[in-house]
Amino acid sequence: MASKIFVRPISIAFNAFRNYSSSSKLVDVSINDKTGIATVTMQRPPVNSLNYELLIELNGAFQDLGSKKIKGAILTSSLKTIFSAGLDILEMYKPKPERANAFWTSLQDTWITIFNTPYPTVAAINGHSPAGGCLLSLACEYRVMVNNYTIGLNETKLGIVAPFWFVASMKNTISNRESELALTSGRLYKTDEAFKVGLVDETAENKEDALAKAEKFFSRFDAVNPIARFLTKQELRGKIVKVGRKTFIYKIFRKFQICMMTRI
Numbered sequence: 001m002a003s004k005i006f007v008r009p010i011s012i013a014f015n016a017f018r019n020y021s022s023s024s025k026l027v028d029v030s031i032n033d034k035t036g037i038a039t040v041t042m043q044r045p046p047v048n049s050l051n052y053e054l055l056i057e058l059n060g061a062f063q064d065l066g067s068k069k070i071k072g073a074i075l076t077s078s079l080k081t082i083f084s085a086g087l088d089i090l091e092m093y094k095p096k097p098e099r100a101n102a103f104w105t106s107l108q109d110t111w112i113t114i115f116n117t118p119y120p121t122v123a124a125i126n127g128h129s130p131a132g133g134c135l136l137s138l139a140c141e142y143r144v145m146v147n148n149y150t151i152g153l154n155e156t157k158l159g160i161v162a163p164f165w166f167v168a169s170m171k172n173t174i175s176n177r178e179s180e181l182a183l184t185s186g187r188l189y190k191t192d193e194a195f196k197v198g199l200v201d202e203t204a205e206n207k208e209d210a211l212a213k214a215e216k217f218f219s220r221f222d223a224v225n226p227i228a229r230f231l232t233k234q235e236l237r238g239k240i241v242k243v244g245r246k247t248f249i250y251k252i253f254r255k256f257q258i259c260m261m262t263r264i
């Protein structure tokens with residue numbers, strides 16, 4: 001029996017941008033009462049492109065789950081062939097500086113929230129997952145991907161530069177060497193190729209199979225103290241978040257990106 005969580009309204013989460021708030025539900029969250037596993041489903045057709053509103057809802061959903069006693073959370077998509085097309089290109093096309101700033105902040109906050117959850121996370125990647133879509137999956141602890149789709153950080157192919165926390169997320173998952181080859185060439189891996197290099201941990205026949213494999217991942221922690229688990233996760237991931245968020249370089253980089261976005 002699954003119970004629904006009401007995702008925090010956007011207007012409460014970010015009052016400064018009330019104009020951009022939306023009452024539509026872009027993220028569905030359900031918790032299976034029997035297993036204690038939460039499923040967070042992105043549902044922004046046609047391609048789950050990450051705009052400000054979707055990011056705010058996603059961030060709110062993962063934050064709210066932190067206060068529930070869940071065994072783990074699965075991130076997936078309601079769409080048949082797309083996990084997420086990455087950042088919404090419309091957000092990057094001549095935005096107002098305030099919107100660009102809010103958008104960029106929401107992207108990074110969402111990444112930090114998912115990257116740092118106290119509970120285990122799995123991305124059940126049931127469709128294509130380029131660029132920002134790949135980033136979302138990299139923020140999770142484990143990735144199960146349905147066959148015959150593509151995933152990767154393809155920014156250079158689009159003529160843009162992946163921010164260093166995108167790169168750090170990739171390097172947290174696959175080797176430095178493979179990251180360099182992948183990022184400089186903007187490579188999109190097919191599911192089986194992604195599995196070979198460790199970008200995804202398991203492949204699946206279809207979404208149901210991916211969800212079942214994702215659920216199985218959580219049982220690894222049945223005999224593990226959750227606090228010890230979380231502190232260990234922080235030990236491993238904390239430095240990446242610190243570098244991503246606090247540094248002077250980050251502030252400069254963000255200004256540069258906002259400048260780029262407001263000029264194209």
Ligand SMILES: CCCCC/C=C\C/C=C\CCC/C=C/C(=O)SCCNC(=O)CCNC(=O)[C@H](O)C(C)(C)COP(=O)(O)OP(=O)(O)OC[C@H]1O[C@@H](n2cnc3c(N)ncnc32)[C@H](O)[C@@H]1OP(=O)(O)O
Pocket residue numbers: 046047049050081082084085086087088089090092128130131132133154155158160161162163257260261264
């Ligand atoms: C790209 C230039 C931006 C410049 C930015 C400048 C500064 C910013 C600095 C740094 C940012 C770096 C980090 C960037 C991260 C990103 O995530 S960038 C986005 C990268 N995304 C992609 O490259 C995906 C592009 N899309 C696809 O490959 C395909 O659409 C697909 C996801 C595989 C789905 O294919 P298919 O099922 O065949 O569907 P369609 O191609 O027909 O698409 C359906 C409609 O969806 C629209 N759409 C697709 N992707 C996006 C998107 N990312 N944002 C907004 N809209 C998208 C597509 O236009 C179709 O719309 P219409 O039906 O034609 O109206």
